[in-house]
Amino acid sequence: MKNLELAIAKHPFFDDLPEEDIRSIAGEANVVNFKDGDVLFKEGEDADKFYLIIKGKVALETYTPGRGVINIQTVEDGEMLGWSWLVAPYKYRFAAKVITKTEMIVINGTQLRAECEKKPVLGYEMMKRMVRAIAFRLEQTRLMLMDVYGKRPKKN
């Protein structure tokens, strides 16, 4: 395997993916280093990239009038970033900004989506992995919504 293929194979998102698929994904990918403050994408932009973080930290942000930019969640080592390339209308719903030096595998999402259309087995595999990641993110979001550390008045 080449270095890029090895990096893809080692990323938890692609754990145990067949070598043939890894080779195919590598044809649409690059390993890129980003520095603190780099903006990966902005809210509403075309979602044409799929990011897999090897090492580092990226903040998902949104702007709220009166409150400014809010860091909703960070995405870190071994996690994936951005599923909008797979979900119509293929627009990013939040902005993403690098907050510590980050090394990532950047995949061309438009090409990968076309590849998934052509190869339903790969497409289904990608969907399963994406749903697992989204479900994990949803569970975390629900926990955050519960505000478990919030103040609840007690008798004493």
Place this chain on the structure above:
Amino acid sequence: MEDTIYNTETIVADPMVPTLYRVESYVKETSDTFTLAISPTGSALEVKTANQKQLDAAPGQFNMLYVFGMGEVPISISASPAVGGLLTHTTRDVGSVTKALSALKVGDMLGVRGPFGTPWPVERAIGKDVVLVAGGIGLAPLRPVIHELLARRADFGRLVVLYGSRSPADIIFKNELKKWKAQPGVIVYMTVDRGSSSWHGSVGVVTRLIPKIRFDPANAIVMICGPEIMMQYTVDALKQRGVSGDDIYVSMERNMKCAVGFCGHCQFGEHFICKDGPVFTYDQLSSLFKKPEI
């Protein structure tokens, strides 16, 4: 003279009689959380006996703090007198008594009963990796464990501290967290539920850190303290990593009143939290977690 000594010993030995303590320092940790460092007052024998009892307290135990005229609350010890010479408690002003505690000033008096309850399993952790997971004010009861593990660092394997907080402004023991992080072989990860523009750390729930940490699930002891729902999700994540429920310890919170298992206020299934807990293995409680009836 003999009578005096006899009476004093009788008073100190009665678990329902508080010892008089004086507030020596008050530190505001966050907008609603504070740390009180206190020392016993009274005769030389009373002071000596009280000091010895608290020096013998194990990490995880709690005291009943009595604000005269207001009432008593169970508060975990956040630092033993062995560390810095004073008995220390950290709490949040969420009710009438804790609000009254937060209004105490240096020199004010309060009553202390204790220490009570079961401790964290520090001795069981010898030779093993230790993972501590704290949520919110839950870092306070785990702080004495961290002090002890650091004091006896060579006795333990990896030490991982995971701490989840509501926001950067709600993080307690900020300076100590930095010091712990700087120690060799100690991993400290912090995350907050709500970030801020100046926060460059993680945003997300503490449970998401579990899949990423390096430790040996087959040879580890995990201690968790925080809101019950956070503890349950943490246990789920740990089980997915292969940690046995018998190696996972949780510290429970209920409405403790007498602290010695008489009154029944803190009953949790077949357990009294004050006497049988607050520290339990997860296996002891697994059938009781998330039961709305309990």
